[in-house]
Amino acid sequence: MTDASTMTNPKALAEKAISEMDSRSIDPTPENYELWYTHATGANPGLNREIEKLEDAGNSLDAEHLEKIRTKHMTPANNDTAILEMGGKLEDELSGVMAMLESATKDTGAYGDSLSDVSAALDTERSPAEVRVLMETLVTATRTMETRSKQLEERLHESKAEVSQLRTNMEEIRTEALTDQLTGLPNRRNFDDSVAASMEKAAEEGTPFTLILGDIDHFKKFNDTYGHQTGDQVLKLVAQCMRHHVKDPLKPARYGGEEFALILPDIELTAGVKLADEVRRTIESKELVKKSTGENLGAVTMSFGAALFEPGESISDLIKRADACLYSAKHAGRNQVKWEVDADLEAIAS
Secondary structure: OOOHHHHOOHHHHHHHHHHHHHHOOOOOOHHHHHHHHHHHHOOOHHHHHHHHHHHHOOOOOOHHHHHHHHHHHOOOOOOHHHHHHHHHHHHHHHHHHHHHHHHHHHHHHHHHHHHHHHHHHHOOOOOHHHHHHHHHHHHHHHHHHHHHHHHHHHHHHHHHHHHHHHHHHHHHHHHHHOEOOOOOOEOHHHHHHHHHHHHHHHHHHOOOEEEEEEEEOOHHHHHHHHOHHHHHHHHHHHHHHHHHHOOOOOEEEEEEOOEEEEEEEOOOHHHHHHHHHHHHHHHHHOEEEOOOOOOEEEEOOEEEEEEEOOOOOOHHHHHHHHHHHHHHHHHOOOOOEEEOOOOOHHHHHO
16 A cells, blocks of 8 residues: 555655565566556556456466556557657648748749839830840749749648648547547546546536546456457447446546546536446346357446545545445445445435
8 A cells, every 4th residue: 555655755656666576576677667656656546456466366477467457557658659750740841831931932022123123224214125125024023923923822732731631630640549449438548638637627616526437347257258359349338338328528438458437527426426327227237149159148237436526636546536436336246336425326316
């Protein structure tokens, strides 16, 4: 257990992470250090529970186990490079346009100088031959300016299309970076951003914010008994039920592995508990059928823990309280919603 003083002391957290790695003979790689630093903070309960489950079962935390934990619980950054590359292309495109505009400005200045020279020359008496030369000079300058203007117009048109496509690509990459690819729900990175924004809004406006964490009951059984494809089917089923009940500006999210979350800004605790119970009942009512054989695999159930944001607390504190309520639901028999105010769920749900 990490105490409050350690939670706010980066040096102490670093020492704790290194100590935990050393006691388990884990290689001190940057990736492993990041994982154990996160473990030391306690900010990712799912990650900590995964480690505890493995160790309780007598499993050694080898490289394969650690990689699975990272993939399952830690925020991915798969698209960061693509976003940077897209940003570089956009910058190059804008630089090219700016260079052409600068060149066009110089051409316009040169054309203006030509007009001034011709105008000044015409103010004095000139022979027909001299006037003809001046007119030819003016025509040549005008044609050059027309050509440059047309080139600039075409380049700006091309650039507009290119920038529009780059913007679309960046938005698609950004959306992909914030979306869980299996379920289509917001992913852990999106969850972190949304919870932070909801907490800030609640603190500034004095409005409620309820966070609910949910965990699929006996999920390991589905994977071990029926295979990972069936496990994926379960995850998709849960996501579908959450999307049915939770609409904007409320947000469901895949927190990690078999864990999900309901981010409920402007929702009081009792209303949040009722919503979580509606989701729970809907999930329980669905019959899971194995696609390959048509075999009925029974019902899927979930346990939920709900916590109401308290002004001044950190994200990790709020997550810890919701996670503690989730564990209470698990220990009380699963397939239920628990919250810190130990009221009667049936009374609230009625």
